[in-house]
Every structure is written in structure tokens, then in C-alpha cells.
Amino acid sequence: MKRALVFPGQASQYVGMGQDLFDKHQSIKDMYSTATEILGFDVAEVSFNGPLEALTETKVTQPALFVASASVFSLLPKSYEFSLTAGHSLGEFSALYAAGVLSFEDALAIVKVRSQGMQSAGESQTGTMAAILNMSREDVTKVCKHAALRGIVQPANFNSPGQIVISGETVAVHYAMEIAKNLGARKVLALNVSGAFHSPLMAPAKKDLSAIIESTTFKKARVPVVANVDATPTSDPKQIKANLIDQLQSPVLWEDTVQFMVNDGVDEIVEIGPGKVLQGLVKRINREMTTGGIENLEQLEALS
Numbered sequence: 001m002k003r004a005l006v007f008p009g010q011a012s013q014y015v016g017m018g019q020d021l022f023d024k025h026q027s028i029k030d031m032y033s034t035a036t037e038i039l040g041f042d043v044a045e046v047s048f049n050g051p052l053e054a055l056t057e058t059k060v061t062q063p064a065l066f067v068a069s070a071s072v073f074s075l076l077p078k079s080y081e082f083s084l085t086a087g088h089s090l091g092e093f094s095a096l097y098a099a100g101v102l103s104f105e106d107a108l109a110i111v112k113v114r115s116q117g118m119q120s121a122g123e124s125q126t127g128t129m130a131a132i133l134n135m136s137r138e139d140v141t142k143v144c145k146h147a148a149l150r151g152i153v154q155p156a157n158f159n160s161p162g163q164i165v166i167s168g169e170t171v172a173v174h175y176a177m178e179i180a181k182n183l184g185a186r187k188v189l190a191l192n193v194s195g196a197f198h199s200p201l202m203a204p205a206k207k208d209l210s211a212i213i214e215s216t217t218f219k220k221a222r223v224p225v226v227a228n229v230d231a232t233p234t235s236d237p238k239q240i241k242a243n244l245i246d247q248l249q250s251p252v253l254w255e256d257t258v259q260f261m262v263n264d265g266v267d268e269i270v271e272i273g274p275g276k277v278l279q280g281l282v283k284r285i286n287r288e289m290t291t292g293g294i295e296n297l298e299q300l301e302a303l304s
Contacts, residue, residue, distance in 0.1 A: 004226075004266045006282075007069045007087035007094035009252075010197075012275035013061050015050035018068040020297040021075065022048070028071045031104065035067045038108050043067055058122065058194050062090045062115035063108060068295075069094040069273030070104055075300050076272075084233060084266065086226040086257050088278060089157075089198070090114075092247065098272070099221040101240060106216050113212045114248070117205025122195020124204060129156060129167045129193045130177050134186035140164045143183065147176035156198035157252045160284035165191065167199040202248045210245050231256030233264075258285040270294060 021028045022044060032044040046054050047064045054060060069091065087095035090111065097107045132140055140155055144166055147153045153168030153176050166176055173196075177188045195201065218240055224233030227243040231253040234240060258281070261269060271278045271293040279291045294300060 001267045002265050003082045003268045003270060004084040004086065004261050005073075005082045005095070005098055005270055005272050006085070006278050007091035007098070008065065008271060008273045008275055008278055009087065009089035009091040010058070010061050010065065012273065012277050013055055013065050013068075014274060015052055015055060016048055017064075017274040017295070018071050019048040021071050021300070024297055025075065027074065031071055031074065032067060034105060035063065035108055038105060039063050039112055058119040059115045062118075063111050065090055065274060066094055066097075066108060066111045070097050070107070072272050072294055072300070073098050074104075076294070077304050080303060082223060082270075084224055084226060084261060084264070086261075087228075088254055089228065089247070089252050091273070091278075092225070092228055092244065094273060095225050096218075096221070096240065099223050099225050099235075101218050101221050101225065101237065102216070110209070110212050110216060110244075113208050114205065117208050118197060118202060118248075119194060121202050121204040122193075122197075125196065125201045126170045127152075127168060127196025127199065127201040128170045128173050129165055129191040129196060130173050131163065131165050131187075131189045131191060132177075132180045132185050133189070134162045135164065135180060135183070137164065139183065140166065140180070143176050143179045144168075147172050147179055150175045152196075152200050154199055155251045156196075158255045159252075160255050160258075160281045162186075163281070163284065167196040168201065169196065198247075198249065198251055200249055206245065206248055209248060213241050213244055226257045226260055228252045228254070228257070231260050233260070254281060255285050258282050258289075262286050262289060268292065 085095035151169035151172030153172035156167035218237035221235035
């Protein structure tokens with residue numbers, strides 16, 4: 001059987017995620033202790049006790065999700081085999097950790113810079129995001145091109161057929177939402193986000209992110225990682241670095257990523273980390289695909 005592991009991004013966080021693993025395993029306590037040293041705040045405290053408002057801040061959400069997903073992965077049995085990894089936006093760093101490209105410490109240090117840069121970029125620019133449902137990729141792309149008369153706006157996440165997120169300057173995004181409604185989109189939903197992620201408005205975060213990525217040692221991946229930016233697998237450290245820098249301002253090609261896995265003969269896609277968002281998207285992309293999720297102690301113990 002050919003298995004792929006996928007890792008969640010922002011919007012999968014919840015208060016209490018990972019606490020049962022922390023309470024049971026000293027190795028997980030050690031990971032959270034290391035993370036607190038790197039991040040400069042008590043990531044266990046905010047992950048387990050909240051409040052949700054604090055956990056939802058980009059500079060907190062991203063590292064907290066990475067640590068939670070990495071914790072689950074680190075407890076998988078050695079016999080648990082997989083042939084590919086991928087992650088949704090922030091989740092791509094968890095996928096790279098799982099593939100042996102980055103150490104836990106190095107990946108978290110990069111995530112720290114990325115999350116702080118993205119939050120700062122969001123605070124300094126008036127950007128937002130919106131979900132458009134039941135509209136084709138081609139039509140959403142046309143909507144964005146038309147709405148770009150009012151400012152920057154582009155597709156940000158091709159999540160599944162009929163679920164596309166757009167991102168950009170607030171005025172342009174709102175204009176795109178109006179156009180999409182008039183063209184018959186079933187639902188157009190403004191998202192409660194702190195910035196225009198995966199758009200050119202994230203440019204201010206690029207310099208620091210590029211600097212830490214370029215100065216960090218990336219190893220050749222043990223299994224290929226399917227990149228967000230082109231839905232293509234790679235094990236090459238140089239290519240992975242370029243992909244991560246491009247990912248900041250480029251659309252997340254999640255539908256294409258899952259479709260690549262289907263075409264590559266993957267039999268099972270397992271979400272590692274908090275929530276079930278990716279499992280739901282996989283089923284929308286391909287109903288026949290076997291999916292699963294591992295995020296807690298009970299699910300991990302069922303494997304051994």
C-alpha cells in the first residue's frame with residue numbers, strides 16, 4: 001500500500017491540541033520546552049489553555065500548529081511507512097520535518113520568522129481574504145483579473161473543486177466578491193484573517209524569510225515532498241528552498257497536490273496533526289481515496 005502524509009495549516013488550531021501527548025510522553029514535553037526557548041513564549045501554555053484569541057494570532061498559530069503536528073509525527077511507530085508528504089501552507093514545514101529535510105529546531109526557527117513576518121505584513125497593509133464556493137478555477141481567475149482594476153487580488157488557495165480562496169487588498173477583494181455573486185457563485189464568504197496571505201501583500205515578509213531559509217541547512221528529502229507552489233514532488237534541497245520562498249506570495253495548489261497523489265498511485269492519505277480540514281478537502285477532490293487522521297493519543301496507540 002502506498003501512503004502519503006499531509007499536514008494542516010492555519011485554521012486547524014484549537015485550544016487543547018496536543019495536550020494528551022504532552023501529558024503522557026517526556027519526549028513531547030522536551031519538544032515543547034525546546035520550542036518555548038526558540039519562540040520566546042510558552043507555546044504549551046497557549047496551545048493547551050488559550051485563550052483562543054491568542055492562539056489565533058498568526059505569530060502564535062503557525063508555530064503552535066507546527067509543534068503540535070511535529071509532536072504527533074515524532075510518536076508514529078518506526079514501522080509506519082509513507083512514500084510522500086505535503087502540507088497546506090504552514091503545513092509544508094511539518095511535511096519537510098517529516099521528510100527529514102529540516103530538524104525540528106531549524107524548521108521551527110524558520111516558522112517563527114515566517115509567522116512574525118506575515119503578521120507584521122498583515123498589520124501594515126489593508127488586506128483580507130474571501131472564500132468563493134461553487135465557481136470554477138477559470139471563472140475565479142477571471143473575476144480576480146477584473147477586480148484587479150480596484151487593487152491587488154488573486155486566487156490564494158485552490159483547496160478543492162468549488163472551494164477557492166482569494167486574497168489581496170480589501171477594496172479589491174470586496175469588489176471580487178460582488179462580481180462572483182453576480183456571476184452566480186453559490187456562496188461568497190469573507191474570512192476572519194489578519195492579512196492577505198499568499199498574495200503580493202506578503203512581500204514585506206520575504207526578505208527575512210529568504211535570509212533564514214538560505215542560511216539554514218536543508219537535507220535531501222527521505223521521501224519526496226509535493227510543493228504547494230507547483231504540486232510537483234521534489235527531494236532537492238535547493239528546489240525546496242526556492243519553493244518555500246515563492247510559497248509566501250503564491251497560491252496553494254492543494255487540489256492539484258492531492259490529484260498528483262491520486263495519479264501517482266497513492267492508496268491512502270493520512271492527516272497528521274490537529275483537526276480534519278485536509279481529510280475533508282481530500283474527499284471533495286477524490287471520493288474514492290482512503291483517508292484518515294492521527295492527532296491524539298488514542299489514535300497513536302491504536303497503531304502500535
